[in-house]
Amino acid sequence: MRSSESYPGEPGAVAAARHLAARFLSRVGMGGAAAAEQTVQIVQLVVSELVTNAVRHTDGPCGVDLELTGQTVAITVWDTSPQLPVVTEHDPTRVGRHGMEIITALCGGFQVARREAGKQITVRLLLADAAV
Incomplete structure (x- = not known):
């Protein structure tokens, strides 16, 4: 199943x-x-962090594919x-710029692919892990 x-x-x-x-x-x-509610919250957090980066660091449209x-x-x-994207070194005293650090912790990493106009970032989340 897919949604975009x-x-x-x-x-x-971000809210959308x-x-x-x-x-x-x-x-x-x-x-x-x-457990399912926790899964929804984790997936929403990951989506929120990635879309926040797209909105904050670009000046064009963005999209989500699930x-x-x-x-x-x-x-x-x-x-x-x-x-x-840049993953900065862990620094608990830093305010902000933790998005990709959170993504890496929750999803174990991410893949980046260049597009004709921009890039796309893909993460995979095992739903059973998100429900723990």
């Missing part, structure tokens, strides 16, 4: 993408139980900037 949306590069895109993730997981049967394969959800966010 495109957004203008504006702050409202979080809603997309919740609707998607509800459609695939992840709504209701406490795909469920077995028990893994692939989250892909594209934007129009060719600049690749």
Whole structure:
């Protein structure tokens, strides 16, 4: 199962993408139980961090693609900037710039692919791990 949306590069895109993730997981049967609610929250956090980066660091549209394969959800966010994401070294005293650090901790890493106009970042999250 798959769901995709495109957004203008504006702050409202973050909330819209979080809603997309919740609707998607509800459609695939992840709504209701406490573990499932935690899964929804983690997927929404990952989507939120990636879309926030797309909105904050680019000046064009962005998009989200969610795909469920077995028990893994692939989250892909594209934007129009060719600049690749930077994971900064862990620093608990730093304010901000923790997005990709959070993504790496929750998803074990990410893949970046260049697009004709920009890039896309894909992460995979095993839903069973998100429910723990």
